[in-house]
Amino acid sequence: MDDHLYRQHNHLVKKLVFVSVLLALVVVILGAYTRLTHAGLGCPDWPTCYGLIDVPETAEQIALAEQAYPERQVEPAKAWNEMIHRYFAGTLGLLILAIAFLSVKNRAEGTPLRLPLLILVIVIFQAALGMWTVTMKLMPIVVMAHLLGGFTTLSLLFLLYLRLKPHRINRTDFSIKKYGRFALFGIVLLTGQIALGGWTSSNYAALSCVELPICQSGWQQQLNFEKSFALIPPARESYEFGHLSHDERVTIHVVHRFGAIAITIYLTWLLLMIYLKAQTSTFRRSAVTVGLALLTQLSLGVSNIWFSLPLLVAVGHNLVAACLMLTLIALTYRLRRKI
Numbered sequence: 001m002d003d004h005l006y007r008q009h010n011h012l013v014k015k016l017v018f019v020s021v022l023l024a025l026v027v028v029i030l031g032a033y034t035r036l037t038h039a040g041l042g043c044p045d046w047p048t049c050y051g052l053i054d055v056p057e058t059a060e061q062i063a064l065a066e067q068a069y070p071e072r073q074v075e076p077a078k079a080w081n082e083m084i085h086r087y088f089a090g091t092l093g094l095l096i097l098a099i100a101f102l103s104v105k106n107r108a109e110g111t112p113l114r115l116p117l118l119i120l121v122i123v124i125f126q127a128a129l130g131m132w133t134v135t136m137k138l139m140p141i142v143v144m145a146h147l148l149g150g151f152t153t154l155s156l157l158f159l160l161y162l163r164l165k166p167h168r169i170n171r172t173d174f175s176i177k178k179y180g181r182f183a184l185f186g187i188v189l190l191t192g193q194i195a196l197g198g199w200t201s202s203n204y205a206a207l208s209c210v211e212l213p214i215c216q217s218g219w220q221q222q223l224n225f226e227k228s229f230a231l232i233p234p235a236r237e238s239y240e241f242g243h244l245s246h247d248e249r250v251t252i253h254v255v256h257r258f259g260a261i262a263i264t265i266y267l268t269w270l271l272l273m274i275y276l277k278a279q280t281s282t283f284r285r286s287a288v289t290v291g292l293a294l295l296t297q298l299s300l301g302v303s304n305i306w307f308s309l310p311l312l313v314a315v316g317h318n319l320v321a322a323c324l325m326l327t328l329i330a331l332t333y334r335l336r337r338k339i
Helices: 003-036 059-068 076-105 114-135 140-164 171-202 246-277 281-306 311-336
Strands: none
Touching: 003 076, 003 140, 003 171, 003 311, 076 114, 076 140, 114 140, 140 171, 140 311, 171 246, 171 281, 171 311, 246 281, 246 311, 281 311
16 A cells, blocks of 8 residues: 555544544543433433333323333433433444444554554443443442443543654653653552542442531541442342442542542642653643643532532533543653654
8 A cells, every 4th residue: 555545544544533532522421411410220221212212202102111111200301311322422332343444454554453443342341331330220330330431432542543643752851751650650540530439429429528628527437448349239229329328428438539639649749740850842731731630620529519519510520530531641642652
């Protein structure tokens, strides 16, 4: 294949990946919106909704749906939240399938192959998690895994996009490449903190602490780790609105708060080191971008407590967590990329 044709194929894959990154970000936002509006069981079946490809809205459709699922009241608004999320997620899956197909087709010309195939495997598993979220009635470990699967898909798509773009690093910035391993560890810490956020949300513990900076008075006596982080909960007909005691939810929330403090201290140190020691503006701008995302995320976290979890702020908290992860991935990629 000549160089011109290769560039055309590479440009097509890059455009598909870029669109997929944006769509994955939308799916993460819609997933958060669905979860925060308590619409995770808006459709009690999967992949249809009460046996339909849309939502029961007519009197006849609602009557048939209630007859088929007498244990649940049909709520069209919540069902639409869930189905719109599924539509976007399904479209994303098709785009990822197309990227994987083109990557296999053009593998001889240098198009990345392993990463697109890994993303395809993850998105298939993510679809299974979406099904289990419904069939296992919002079991917290499944809900948290579904959240992490969405973030993983988004992050790997963004990494693929970075790999398809040319990057040049000024040789005067070689000295700060040693911080690449610290940035990579920052990604690990941030992933853990996002998992804690998912565990807090899936166990309905977001408002278990209503004061700052840690929790309301007496929280130390309420800590109970025995069941707070048990991955397999006792069998229940549904885990909607939670199954843990107040003390166990306080424990989860407090751990999430301490995690936020730890990741803030670590990333602040890392970003300051990179900003002060970088010789060019490239890394300084990257450090500032990550820092702004971190500051925004902290502000949204405080606002969630201060204003009692308003929907837009809570959704924004998920969105900015994703943006913080992407900016940190971009910084880490530049630091660790071989020249």
